[in-house]
Amino acid sequence: MVAAGRERVNAQHWGERLAVPTAFVLTVAILAVVFYYPVLSVLREAVVRAGSLTAAPLVDVLGDPFYTGVAHHLFTAPLSIPAGVLEWVQSGFPPVEFGLFGFTAYQAFLSTLASVVIGLPGAYLLARFEFRGRRTLRSLTILPFVLPSIMVAVGFLAMFGQNGLLNDVLGALGLGQVNLLFTLEIIVLAHAFYNAPLVTRLVTTAWEGVDARRVETARALGAGPFRAFRDIVVPQLLPALLTAALLTFVFTFLSFPIVLALGGLRLATVEVWLYARVQDLELAEAATLGTIETVLSLALTYLYLRYEARQTTASGGTTLPRRALAVGWRTLRDPVRIGLAIYGVAILVLFVGPLVSMIVESVTGPNGLTSAYYEFLLDQQATTAAGTTKPLPAIANSLAFGVGTLALAVPMGIVVSLMATRGGTGSRLAETLMSAPLAVSGVVVGLGLLQTLVFGTTIAGYRFTAGGALAIVVAHAVAAYPFVTRNVTPALAGIDSQLVDSARSLGASRFRTLLDVELPLVWTAVLAGGAFAFAISIGEFDTTVLLAEGVESYTMPVALERYIGNRSLGPSLGPATAMGTVLLLVTAASFLVIERLGGRWEP
């Protein structure tokens, strides 16, 4: 009896000891199958020609002034550069062309700047002030993330267009007209629409993790409020801010649907070009562009992770107390609160405006108000015709895939965080490689999945193909887990390592320590990461479309895209905007549920 009992304890002990390594191996295996193998199968076209290694495609692209502008001399005639620079100086510094890559980096830089400027005050508001609806607002910051770009583009057109809502309001106020469409400005604004909430969210989480006692100690030691802020709070916000800025830069560098829809070809980015090359089946050139993009964004990720490793975020302890936002008449005299009010108006224009415009679009036809587009959805639901995309299955699939992604991406993300924070030498490099799904162009990933999993791969004479729900969930999880990692890593790093060490020395397994000590301390970060994972799954489009088998596993964004193609109600986006409105409502509701449930479990 005793022996048997001990055996059981031993078995359980072994199970726990193996839990973390097993999860690690599984994570790596999933990544290899649905990310590394597909992506490398595309990128190899850039360096392999007729079976042997070659640098020719890379040299072709880098040496082409269309792509690299003035920098093409670096690759075609490096020796001519000093003379060229001299000539440029002598002719009085004329404007320099930087080509497609240069333009792409420039717009990404502007977009990042705009996202930080717009996102930071939001974090300040959410972390430091208490007001009705604060938690709801915090949940909703994730909403832009799931909105299909075509809808955002329609919203932006309707909000900022020549006859848009903004111009109507400006006109009514007797102010001038703005005409932003098809300019760099509108692209930067749309990128901020997507990424400023990311800045807000990551920084808010970090701000809420600041230990109030350390601020109090600093103040007690005589530091003024500004000094305490600069020395205690800022260093703890910086990692989150830099994460957000870096992610924004990488995303906007790889941006394509927004540029395609709002900028047009004249403002094309590298990714827009890559997509066009794929459409033309010029896969070698596409792969070369993808390789250069990937190298650039992975290098950025690596540099950032090295920096982040030196930072720590304290956690546990008490959070900073929030102040009331409205303090009666005094509110109107406080410059900070007035500033926040102005900020609120700007946010309404930028975020609520396009969404409201989309909803308005869904109930207005060429002849004024109409319910035709929602009737269209009902008709689609009621029909028995084969191949019809119905709204209800789309909603059900989206939610199911979202929950599946949550279940897979959160453990994967935590495993990678664990490796990043407690790993030994080389863990930065490993973490970079494991964060790669953030840094690789979506077009390349989609193409890779198509060529390997959808078409199938022949192993030992049998053709393995993947399709259906499981493949979609796994693919979503791979896209989503880096967000869990980016939320959890700084928090885990902030845990006093003595806590972990003492738990381990008392005989707890690595898994037990994680479960009982670490995770409860970083629960808010896990929750934030989980919300991201869910959001990414709901909004994901490219891989879902490729992996969805026939008509069975389409999601809300896929249904929306199919309704755009459906012209039975005339050349209008009406049915799509109706579906977009449904998507907006369903996802807003589910985020509120996620965060409310999560809040209840908060330790």
Add this chain to the structure above:
Amino acid sequence: MDRRQFLRRSSAGVAGLAMLAGCTGAGDSGSGSEANGSSNGTRTTSAGSDSTATTGSASSGGTLRVATYSSFTGEDTAGNWLKSAFEKENSGTTVEFLTPENGVNQYVQRAKQGAPIDADIYLGLNTAELVRARKKLDKPLFQSVGEDLDGADGLKKPLRIDPKKRAVPYDTGYISLVYNENEVEEPKTFDSLLESRYEGDLITENAQQSDPGRAFLLWSIIAKGEQNYLDYWKQLVGNGVKVLSDWEPAYQAYSDGEAPMVVSYSTDQVYYHGPDVDISKHQIGFLNDQGYANPETMALFESANDPQLARTFMEFVLTKNAQSKIAVKNVQFPAVKGVTPSKEFDKYAKEPPETVTHSYDELAGSVESWVEEWSRLVASG
């Protein structure tokens, strides 16, 4: 006409035989056809169609897999009508639609990778795609259906773009300008678009990935010549033309009043009729008195399972009845001469005085470099 009658009659005999054969295998024939009906729901129509089997064709039974674009299928579409009408006429046959997201590229890539082609017919192919499919592969993806396809002799001449008879047109759009006559006077020629009074007034689509966008570019090459089209576009860019990604965003921007002219289809008014519609916002303009035909074609995969059944389907698509139904439901012109889709369609769909288009051979050598040069010009502009 006589030949067709003859085929009908003789095929009825064969279908009768097939029915007999089906009867001898009695027991599982019912469940067998249900297993075939993987496109669930619509099988109910063919249950009753057994009685009409006498009008069926030679290749009775089997599943025909038709790859097409997603908006061709589903509730109240041309695809859905074709499916039920064809199944009704050919008892025991099931038409299954496949709608790969990346269109015909899906099959070009499959062929390249040695993956199985899971379709018999591709429906919705344009000339440039046919060129691409041929250029990217060592072996042909589609087979020639030859001269003897019933009804092919009735096809409108400008739409017969493929000298090798692989691609058979089933409908066509004519690319034209749509303009708001309250804001601009109709531009009559390509040159007039360069006038300063039209500055910033035109929206077109990206020729790299948009059908109407590419058609407009190709049209401008016909109008201005291979030597001069880039120079023409340089001036057009200088005059503020907006090049958006595709037809939907372009048309949306036009409807929102971003510009008073957009490159679109000459059938647009079909959507906008009725007493309370201001048709002045949907005027059709044919530059140089032309319209560029962008025929939609169908082609038979080299690896098709049952080429005979596929040919029967293609012939069915070319019948006058099917042609008028496709035209109305897909809002495109019929490909066959002498078909009148409907009174309404005739009234609102505008046919250009002169049709221009490029044939397969004209595009084969040049379309890629034309588009590439053009897109580099616009993207650097």
